[in-house]
Amino acid sequence: MSALAKHRFDAVNKLQIDQPRLLSRISALGEVGAIDGGGVCRLALTDADRDGRDLVVCWMKELGLAVSVDGIGNVVGVRAGREDLAPVMTGSHIDTVRTGGRYDGNLGVLAGLEVIASLNDAHIVTKRPLAVAFFTNEEGARFAPDMMGSQVYQGDLALEHALDTVGIDGTSVRENLQRIGYAGEAPVGNNHVHAFVELHVEQGPVLEHEGITIGAVTGVQGIHWTELTVEGVSNHAGTTPMALRHDAGFVAMRIAAFAREVAAEMGKGQLATVGQINLTPNLINVIPNRAVFTLDLRNTDADALKKAVDKVFAFAFQVAEEEGVKLTHRPLADFDPVAFDERIVARVESLAKEQGHSVRRMPSGAGHDAQMLARMCPAGMIFVPSVAGLSHNVKEFTHAVDIGAGANLLLSLMTELAEQP
Amino acid sequence: MSALAKHRFDAVNKLQIDQPRLLSRISALGEVGAIDGGGVCRLALTDADRDGRDLVVCWMKELGLAVSVDGIGNVVGVRAGREDLAPVMTGSHIDTVRTGGRYDGNLGVLAGLEVIASLNDAHIVTKRPLAVAFFTNEEGARFAPDMMGSQVYQGDLALEHALDTVGIDGTSVRENLQRIGYAGEAPVGNNHVHAFVELHVEQGPVLEHEGITIGAVTGVQGIHWTELTVEGVSNHAGTTPMALRHDAGFVAMRIAAFAREVAAEMGKGQLATVGQINLTPNLINVIPNRAVFTLDLRNTDADALKKAVDKVFAFAFQVAEEEGVKLTHRPLADFDPVAFDERIVARVESLAKEQGHSVRRMPSGAGHDAQMLARMCPAGMIFVPSVAGLSHNVKEFTHAVDIGAGANLLLSLMTELAEQP
Numbered sequence: 100m101s102a103l104a105k106h107r108f109d110a111v112n113k114l115q116i117d118q119p120r121l122l123s124r125i126s127a128l129g130e131v132g133a134i135d136g137g138g139v140c141r142l143a144l145t146d147a148d149r150d151g152r153d154l155v156v157c158w159m160k161e162l163g164l165a166v167s168v169d170g171i172g173n174v175v176g177v178r179a180g181r182e183d184l185a186p187v188m189t190g191s192h193i194d195t196v197r198t199g200g201r202y203d204g205n206l207g208v209l210a211g212l213e214v215i216a217s218l219n220d221a222h223i224v225t226k227r228p229l230a231v232a233f234f235t236n237e238e239g240a241r242f243a244p245d246m247m248g249s250q251v252y253q254g255d256l257a258l259e260h261a262l263d264t265v266g267i268d269g270t271s272v273r274e275n276l277q278r279i280g281y282a283g284e285a286p287v288g289n290n291h292v293h294a295f296v297e298l299h300v301e302q303g304p305v306l307e308h309e310g311i312t313i314g315a316v317t318g319v320q321g322i323h324w325t326e327l328t329v330e331g332v333s334n335h336a337g338t339t340p341m342a343l344r345h346d347a348g349f350v351a352m353r354i355a356a357f358a359r360e361v362a363a364e365m366g367k368g369q370l371a372t373v374g375q376i377n378l379t380p381n382l383i384n385v386i387p388n389r390a391v392f393t394l395d396l397r398n399t400d401a402d403a404l405k406k407a408v409d410k411v412f413a414f415a416f417q418v419a420e421e422e423g424v425k426l427t428h429r430p431l432a433d434f435d436p437v438a439f440d441e442r443i444v445a446r447v448e449s450l451a452k453e454q455g456h457s458v459r460r461m462p463s464g465a466g467h468d469a470q471m472l473a474r475m476c477p478a479g480m481i482f483v484p485s486v487a488g489l490s491h492n493v494k495e496f497t498h499a500v501d502i503g504a505g506a507n508l509l510l511s512l513m514t515e516l517a518e519q520p
Numbered sequence: 521m522s523a524l525a526k527h528r529f530d531a532v533n534k535l536q537i538d539q540p541r542l543l544s545r546i547s548a549l550g551e552v553g554a555i556d557g558g559g560v561c562r563l564a565l566t567d568a569d570r571d572g573r574d575l576v577v578c579w580m581k582e583l584g585l586a587v588s589v590d591g592i593g594n595v596v597g598v599r600a601g602r603e604d605l606a607p608v609m610t611g612s613h614i615d616t617v618r619t620g621g622r623y624d625g626n627l628g629v630l631a632g633l634e635v636i637a638s639l640n641d642a643h644i645v646t647k648r649p650l651a652v653a654f655f656t657n658e659e660g661a662r663f664a665p666d667m668m669g670s671q672v673y674q675g676d677l678a679l680e681h682a683l684d685t686v687g688i689d690g691t692s693v694r695e696n697l698q699r700i701g702y703a704g705e706a707p708v709g710n711n712h713v714h715a716f717v718e719l720h721v722e723q724g725p726v727l728e729h730e731g732i733t734i735g736a737v738t739g740v741q742g743i744h745w746t747e748l749t750v751e752g753v754s755n756h757a758g759t760t761p762m763a764l765r766h767d768a769g770f771v772a773m774r775i776a777a778f779a780r781e782v783a784a785e786m787g788k789g790q791l792a793t794v795g796q797i798n799l800t801p802n803l804i805n806v807i808p809n810r811a812v813f814t815l816d817l818r819n820t821d822a823d824a825l826k827k828a829v830d831k832v833f834a835f836a837f838q839v840a841e842e843e844g845v846k847l848t849h850r851p852l853a854d855f856d857p858v859a860f861d862e863r864i865v866a867r868v869e870s871l872a873k874e875q876g877h878s879v880r881r882m883p884s885g886a887g888h889d890a891q892m893l894a895r896m897c898p899a900g901m902i903f904v905p906s907v908a909g910l911s912h913n914v915k916e917f918t919h920a921v922d923i924g925a926g927a928n929l930l931l932s933l934m935t936e937l938a939e940q941p
Contacts, residue, residue, distance in 0.1 A: 197801045198754060240803050303759030320758065324804060333619060335911035336793035336816045337741065338724030338885030341783050343909065348794060349780050352773035359770050362762050372757035373769060375802045378795070380619045382661050383745060383814040383852070384886075385795050385912040393804040395757045431804070464759030488764065490756035491806040 111514045114221055118503040121213040125502075128154060128193065128209065129201035138493025139201055143194040143236035143247075144172070144272065149279035151193045155208060155233060162215045164231065168283025170258050171251040172235040172276045175285070178215055180228040180517065185293040185476075187225075187516045189214065189509060190232030191468055192248070196240040200495025202300045202485075202502075208233045210298045210506040214513055225517035227293055234468045235272075235281075242266040243324065244432035249471035254288035294516045295472035296443065298481045298509045300497045302465050304488025312456040312504050314482030315447040318439050319463040319470040320368070320399040323408050324432035326391065327354065327415065331424040333380065333388035344386055345423045348378045351390035354415045358394060361410050369407050370397040370464070393431070399462045401436050436462075437470040443479030443512075450511050456504050465490075481505050481512075532935045535642055539924040542634040546923075549575060549614065549630065550622035559914025560622055564615040564657035564668075565593070565693065570700035572614045576629060576654060583636045585652065589704025591679050592672040593656040593697045596706070598649050599636055601938065606712040606897075607649035608938045610635065610930060612720060612889055613658030613669070620659075621916025623721045623906075623923075629654045631719045631927040635934055646938035648714055655889045656693075656702075663687040664745065665853035670892035675709035715937045716893035717864065719902045719930045721918045723886050725909025733925050734872040734879040735903030736865050740891040741789070741820040741883055744829050745853035747812065748775065748836065752845040754801065754809035765807055766844045769799045772811035775836045779815060782831050790828050791818040791885070814852070820883045822857050857883075858891040864900030864933075871932050877925050886911070902926050902933075 131154060132147030134140045141147040156174060159166050164176030177186060191207025211231035218225070234252060239245025242264045250256035262273035276282040301307075306314055331347035355373035362371035376392035394411065398404035412428075419426035444460065451458035463470075463480065472478045483505040486496040552575060553568030555561045562568040577595060580587050585597030598607060612628025632652035639646070655673060660666025663685045671677035683694035697703040722728075727735055752768035776794035783792035793816040800810035815832065819825035833849075840847035865881065872879035884891075884901065893899045904926040907917040 196803055196806055198806070239805065243804070245805070301759065302756045304761070304764060322758065332910075333913040334909065335723045335886055335913075336795055337743065337791065337818050337887065338722065338911055339791075339909060340725075340789075341780075341791060343725060346780075346793070348797070349776065352776040352794065352797070353780070355770065355773040356777045359762075359767075359774070368761075370758065370760075370762060372767070372805070372807055373773065374757055374799070374804050374806050374808055376769070376773070376797060376799060377802075378797060380617065381796045381798075382617055382912075383664070383795050384660065384666070384793070384816055385617055385619070386793055387795055388913075395805055397758050465756055466758065488755065488760060489753075490759055491803075492754040492756075492809075 111223060114217055114510060116213045116217045116503065116506045116510055118499060120216065121209060121502065121506055122499055124158065124209045124212065125201055125205060128205050134493060136493035139195045139199050140197050141193065141195045142197060142241040143238065144241065144275035144279055146279065148194055152281060155193060158212055159231065162212060162219060164215065167285040168281055169252065169285035169287045170283060171248050171261055171287060172281035172283060173232060173248045173252050175230050175232040178229045181224050181226050184227045185291040186228035186230040187513050188230040188232055188292045188295045189297060189513060190234065191297050191299060192237030193233050194236055194238050196238050196491045198493055199491060200493060202495055202497050203302065203490060204237055206300055206502065207298045210509050213506055214510045217510060225514055227517040229513060229517055237468055239432065242272055246466055246468055246471050249468035251287050252290060253471045253475050255474065258287050292472065292476040293519065294443065294476055295469060295478040296481065296509060296512055297467060297469040298505045299467060301482040301485045302490035303485065305461060306482060306484035307486060307488065309459065310457065311459050312484065312501055313451040313458040313508060314461045315444050315451065315458055316439060316463050316480035316482055317444055317460050319437040319466060320397045321401050321404045321436040322432055322434045322466050323396040323404060325394045326429045326431055327394060328427045329390040329419065329424050331388050331422065334386045336384040336386055339386060346386045347390040347424055348387035350418050350422050350424050351376060351392045353418050354411065355392060357414050358411050361407055365403065365407055367403065368399055369403060397464065399436050434466060437473050439473060439479045440477035443477055446512060447479055447481055447508065450508055454508060481508055532644060535638055535931060537634045537638045537924065537927045537931055539920060541637065542630060542923065542927055543920055545579065545630045545633065546622055546626060549626050555914060557914035560616045560620050561618050562614065562616045563618060563662040564659065565696035565700055567700065569615050570702065573702060576614060579633055580652065583633060583640060585636065588706040589702055590673065590706035590708045591704060592669050592682055592708060593702040593704060594653060594669045594673050596651055596653040598651045601649040602645055602647050605648045606714040607651040608934050609651040609653055609713045609716045610718060610934060611653030611655065612718050614654050615657055615659050617659050617661040617912045619914055620912060621914060623916055623918050624723065624911060625658055627721055627923065628719045631930050634927055635931045638931060646935055648938040650934060650938055658889055660853065663693055667887050667889055667892050670889035672708050673711060674892045674896050676895065679708050713893065713897040714940065715864065715897055716890060716899040717902065717930060717933055718888060718890040719926045720888060722903040722906045723911030724906065726882060727903060727905035728907060728909065730880065731878065732880050733877040733905065733922055734929060735882045736868040736872065736879055737860060737884050737901035737903055738865055738881050739857060739859040739883050740887060741818045741885055742822050742825040742857040743853055743855045743887050744817040744825060746815045747850045747852055748815060749848045750811040750840065750845050752809050752843065755807045757805040757807055760807060767807045768811040768845055769808035771839050771843050771845050772797060772813045774839050776813060778835050779832050782828055786824065786828055788824065789820055790824060818885065820857050855887060858894055860894060860900045861898035864898055867933060868900055868902055868929065871929055875929060902929055
């Protein structure tokens with residue numbers, strides 16, 4: 100190690116993020132789209148999302164980052180390195196579900212900014228550039244699929260296809276991007292990133308339950324999202340004998356209940372959720388002629404996930420046939436399980452120990468932008484605990500000390516990766 | 521029989537309603553609040569309901585009826601008799617469900633006007649007055665309970681209680697009655713009616729299936745309506761192990777599926793319908809923290825109905841406990857089975873035969889205003905076939921020839937009852 104390198108190494112090793120500054124940014128961003136109970140509603144590409152984006156872009160510029168916006172509205176802020184190489188990137192998303200919390204996604208973006216701010220304060224310039232990104236529509240709560248921005252960024256989802264996507268309110272990604280002023284010029288689908296690391300709250304109960312501070316995320320479970328539509332015949336609830344019914348609502352609810360039975364029967368981390376159902380005409384005394392509902396199946400094991408999907412669909416078509424209704428389905432998302440880069444997973448684990456934290460390897464239950472980036476470069480994630488495992492809930496919370504631990508680990512890992520040849 | 525009585529008897533016996541005139545009124549009223557597919561949307565006390573009321577009141581006045589509006593918005597048009605006695609009344613309702621047809625309710629009111637018009641044309645005055653009524657909010661699709669107006673008219677439902685009822689859009693019966701100008705002055709709860717007969721479409725498949733023209737309705741099955749609310753915990757659909765969930769949506773849908781199982785198992789005319797469900801936040805990847813849904817159970821046998829209610833609720837509380845969610849319920853309607861006056865049932869049957877129609881005795885699957893009137897006077901109903909049994913459906917239809925048969929039977933029965941001492 101040269102004298103200069105040794106000096107830089109020592110300076111970086113002593114470096115700590117400014118925890119109050121990071122918390123204050125989380126708090127300020129949490130005020131944008133704030134809802135009762137301490138939560139946030141910033142559905143993708145709404146006015147609230149725009150306001151949140153404007154705030155983060157303002158911070159990026161204050162920190163001296165070169166900000167670009169691409170065609171799907173992904174925002175990347177780059178800090179130049181000593182050499183003009185592919186950057187080490189971090190980031191996440193700032194869109195939320197309708198009843199979201201302040202940490203999901205936001206922590207990863209703002210911790211990235213805090214890494215930049217800490218390096219700025221210490222006047223340290225890394226060999227490789229550093230980049231902080233927030234990707235459009237990670238949640239998928241308004242437009243399906245989720246992780247839309249990062250998938251377009253990586254290149255597997257065509258920009259035009261994503262722009263044409265129509266959301267739950269009948270408007271498209273394209274028109275909303277234009278409306279909020281985030282239909283950018285930067286190209287998509289041909290980016291170069293040296294490595295990607297995302298800090299995120301666990302969104303589940305495991306770390307807290309086991310009293311562990313850091314999760315070294317090994318991968319992301321596979322996700323299968325489908326929208327099912329049942330079409331039956333509306334009729335009077337009091338005059339139509341049970342045997343002559345074509346009840347779209349019953350079929351939908353029977354399938355939903357069955358999906359839960361499949362998860363219980365398969366065990367081993369098979370998850371099944373029906374979070375959304377809409378009946379037509381949705382009246383107390385009218386047999387529904389239409390039911391539209393969503394099915395969310397997840398598993399870390401690709402074969403098991405496929406088995407669960409097959410089981411639910413076989414049952415669904417059987418019930419539909421018995422009831423004499425029409426069943427159609429539309430895939431909304433279908434992601435195989437993802438394995439993160441073993442070198443990054445191992446380094447998250449060892450860095451956590453070096454910094455005095457308890458750590459465990461674990462899969463992610465939720466989908467994350469990092470899994471899209473994993474298709475183009477070595478990628479990994481750092482989890483910090485969620486109190487009571489609450490997520491997608493206004494009561495979502497992570498203790499300041501855990502946020503600090505995660506952000507410091509991110510700082511160490513990024514600066515280390517940024518010195519790689 | 522005196523010469524005058526004989527003359528009157530012969531004149532009445534030859535009398536026929538004017539079928540095209542009746543059909544033309546059905547068609548004209550069907551244009552008010554018309555929706556795609558030939559249906560009607562005139563939810564109670566909406567602007568469309570007001571427009572329909574205005575049209576029918578206009579016709580009542582054209583026919584010389586003395587029109588009164590009571591405190592719950594029931595409208596009664598009275599044609600004076602030769603003597604000042606309690607009237608023979610017919611009528612029904614003109615409110616519809618959101619995706620209703622042209623005949624449900626409307627036929628009974630407009631056939632009543634056609635009876636009046638036919639007697640006017642023939643210059644026949646009956647001994648007792650004749651009355652044609654339309655009662656407020658029979659459907660219960662906007663405000664619960666259904667049959668609200670007729671129950672207030674009869675006296676068992678307190679006017680003030682009914683006026684305070686808040687509907688699905690958060691506004692009250694009182695403010696809507698005032699808004700549409702149908703908060704009338706006529707008293708409620710102390711009316712005198714000699715007999716009540718209601719002509720209605722069957723709303724079920726039985727008459728058409730058996731090729732029969734007239735149903736002599738023996739009574740109405742019991743109805744139990746409940747709104748159930750399940751309160752759980754919102755959480756991330758991908759990170760919350762199945763065993764740690766408090767999924768309000770799952771519990772609601774499992775109960776709904778079970779209600780259907782109970783109906784299948786009990787058979788013998790036990791009906792079960794879950795027509796309405798609303799999840800919160802109703803997003804694909806969020807475990808619902810709240811589900812509000814309705815349960816509609818019906819049976820002609822009071823004991824069997826009670827058994828069905830008990831079974832569903834026992835199961836509901838068991839599932840709620842297993843899932844760790846809170847279950848509450850609110851009764852929306854609870855009507856015991858009703859038996860109509862045997863003399864009227866028998867006379868509907870014999871008159872149908874005299875007029876050359878096939879006829880069968882049958883219970884009503886749906887609730888009707890006649891069952892409220894049955895608490896205060898001899899009451900009965902005449903059913904005519906519904907094509908394909910469709911009801912609460914824009915495709916609801918009854919053939920003109922059947923409408924004519926039913927209206928002529930109503931004419932005969934009313935004029936006969938109106939000569940009773």
